[in-house]
Amino acid sequence: GAGVSQSPRYKVAKRGQDVALRCDPISGHVSLFWYQQALGQGPEFLTYFQNEAQLDKSGLPSDRFFAERPEGSVSTLKIQRTQQEDSAVYLCASSPRQTGELFFGEGSRLTVL
Amino acid sequence: TQLLEQSPQFLSIQEGENLTVYCNSSSVFSSLQWYRQEPGEGPVLLVTVVTGGEVKKLKRLTFQFGDARKDSSLHITAAQPGDTGLYLCAGRPAGTYKYIFGTGTRLKVLA
Numbered sequence: 217g218a219g220v221s222q223s224p225r226y227k228v229a230k231r232g233q234d235v236a237l238r239c240d241p242i243s244g245h246v247s248l249f250w251y252q253q254a255l256g257q258g259p260e261f262l263t264y265f266q267n268e269a270q271l272d273k274s275g276l277p278s279d280r281f282f283a284e285r286p287e288g289s290v291s292t293l294k295i296q297r298t299q300q301e302d303s304a305v306y307l308c309a310s311s312p313r314q315t316g317e318l319f320f321g322e323g324s325r326l327t328v329l
Numbered sequence: 330t331q332l333l334e335q336s337p338q339f340l341s342i343q344e345g346e347n348l349t350v351y352c353n354s355s356s357v358f359s360s361l362q363w364y365r366q367e368p369g370e371g372p373v374l375l376v377t378v379v380t381g382g383e384v385k386k387l388k389r390l391t392f393q394f395g396d397a398r399k400d401s402s403l404h405i406t407a408a409q410p411g412d413t414g415l416y417l418c419a420g421r422p423a424g425t426y427k428y429i430f431g432t433g434t435r436l437k438v439l440a
Binding site: 247257259260261264271272307314320321323 | 333335359360362364369370371372373374377415417419421425426427428429430431432433435
């Protein structure tokens with residue numbers, strides 16, 4: 217499709233497991249953002265990429281969270297040793313420029329038991 | 330930590346009523362956006378405002394950016410059930426590329 221694609225849509229993990237969430241942005245989009253959204257809340261910024269460069273990772277909550285975009289297109293958000301407080305929807309967004317409209321995927325809902 | 334506070338947090342109104350949602354911050358933003366999000370989907374952009382005092386209209390929706398670029402409002406005239414959703418403001422702090430989202434306003438319009 218032409219939109220931002222995220223996988224998996226739903227992920228259930230046992231506490232302590234590692235998870236990887238994938239984002240396929242719109243082709244040619246320079247900017248890529250990851251956000252964490254708790255139920256009924258606004259999205260919280262995690263990290264920002266411009267092409268393959270991670271320019272801002274100030275929102276990553278701990279060193280268990282790691283994101284990469286090695287070739288400037290697909291991005292992966294990895295969470296190591298998951299905790300219950302990591303349960304949330306993880307949203308990926310891309311943008312054709314450094315600033316401007318964000319195009320969001322449908323999100324990956326992570327539940328940690 | 331959210332830098333953008335939205336009010337009200339929840340709003341349930343009858344079809345045809347008017348409403349205003351507020352987005353406030355102590356920080357200055359280079360630009361501010363409004364999004365609407367429906368369950369199970371990502372937010373979708375409604376409007377971007379960049380100039381202090383700017384007013385933009387999108388059919389029954391009117392958006393205003395505060396003169397000091399610290400706050401914004403969204404006014405909906407004659408609300409319809411199709412307006413139901415989570416409304417989010419998002420500001421881009423000066424000198425950064427990231428967008429900070431507000432706490433959200435959940436609107437329900439009853440037929």
